[in-house]
Amino acid sequence: MIELLIRKLAHSAFLTEADCTTLRQLNLRTREVPAQQDLIREDDRPENVILILSDFTSRYKILDNGKRQIMALLVPGDFCDLHVAILGQMDHSIATLTASHVAEIPRGIIEDLTNNYPSITRALWWATLADEGTLREWLVNMGQRPADQQMAHLFCELHLRLLIVGLAKPSGCILPLTQKDLGDVLGLSGVHVNRTLQDLRSQDLVDLRKKWLQFPNLERLRRFCGFSPKYLHLTPRVNDSSSSSII
Amino acid sequence: MIELLIRKLAHSAFLTEADCTTLRQLNLRTREVPAQQDLIREDDRPENVILILSDFTSRYKILDNGKRQIMALLVPGDFCDLHVAILGQMDHSIATLTASHVAEIPRGIIEDLTNNYPSITRALWWATLADEGTLREWLVNMGQRPADQQMAHLFCELHLRLLIVGLAKPSGCILPLTQKDLGDVLGLSGVHVNRTLQDLRSQDLVDLRKKWLQFPNLERLRRFCGFSPKYLHLTPRVNDSSSSSII
DNA sequence: CGCCTCTTTGAACATGGTCAAATAACGTGG
């Protein structure tokens, strides 16, 4: 299942064929984690690097007043904590939203990669810098877009990120979040998420049912929310008919 | 004025005495930039790395609807675009808010540093990862805190960041932003910023006048907004009586 | 002084939040 990671890093424009082979030779210990379980807690100094293999995981913080803000959604192919070693300790927690499969990569392996494979190293840094770009876009989203566009924008982003790793169809993708979770992503109440979803459906922009997001007209949806994927810094791959055209 | 940068990187816990000497030997070309001027534009592929030496600079995006979101405030000692080389091109713009002094560091010098000075390299990566932590905290701030606490939290952060580089007093700091700018940082309208400031003043928490932020009672302000500086990842320096105690 | 920008104020409005209850969907054990 390292293929997920390879598919993602392929979009960094740094990965060579040899790198792919190197990565395929890693043998990963996979484990399944139940829903709502912390993978990493604030103040931890994680020994291993965690790679998400299935389902969705969230970076979050909980405030004194009990409110939770989700600061990132991690999808398959994403790392939890690639570079915490430099920072020392986590300033937030990471938890599964649904039951998930993850791989634990000993930090030594990452260090070996970064010591001996410069292009893999650059690809890994690309991944964290692209995460930072995503974070900035989320801030724009929360600060300046009304709830319906904000939500549509999030959907467009997730759809594309899943498409990259081969986990979405052009017409839709999975979305295994409750409406409350979505609210904590968007900074909206659960109730308002519900109403906004109905609103989007009535405009025939998205249809979310049974954890499946369906886009009747992706182009219209993207125009509606002003989605432009530049901030994800994806380099279209050659030989990839499925996703390159849609970026 | 490289001292600013050194003071900041000293908090990364990576910088050695020798590193400081190395950095002091760089000779920087300084230039003054007028207010409201773009230093870097979206889609640029900057040749030089820009280091802020005075005043405040902003990362921002402007949406189709004309709204501007400021995604980061850069204070003296901060870099604009340290690692864009990996991403290829900018996904946002950077502009001065007031007239500022900046240094342009040729990318070659940075590459030389990262090739030959591992601890400086780690310190530079620490700086970008800490920026990412700040961005996450801003998201929490916008998503979950009411306007007054949100604004107070921003002030606490700026105060501490300026303290680190020796540009703030324990009781206050400069804040060279208009209320409209502040609104674009916080995702609030200029009018509401005005009212929130009055509210904070009436609670004797902060007093902003003539671009100077005064904190009658810093401890109370921090409690009010739940400020905890962990996300800035500052390692208290030894021999630094001015700021270490206040972190 | 005069111009320009920034701040301040008021009033009407819009968006989204809260609370509470009803309904629907889901998962488990029998």
Place this chain on the structure above:
DNA sequence: CCACGTTATTTGACCATGTTCAAAGAGGCG
């Protein structure tokens, strides 16, 4: 397959926070 408890979704009514628009006042700077 059904019955049950649990969790998630949906609805309504009311409330709070923040926005918009317009205009007046203050401050800065030539």
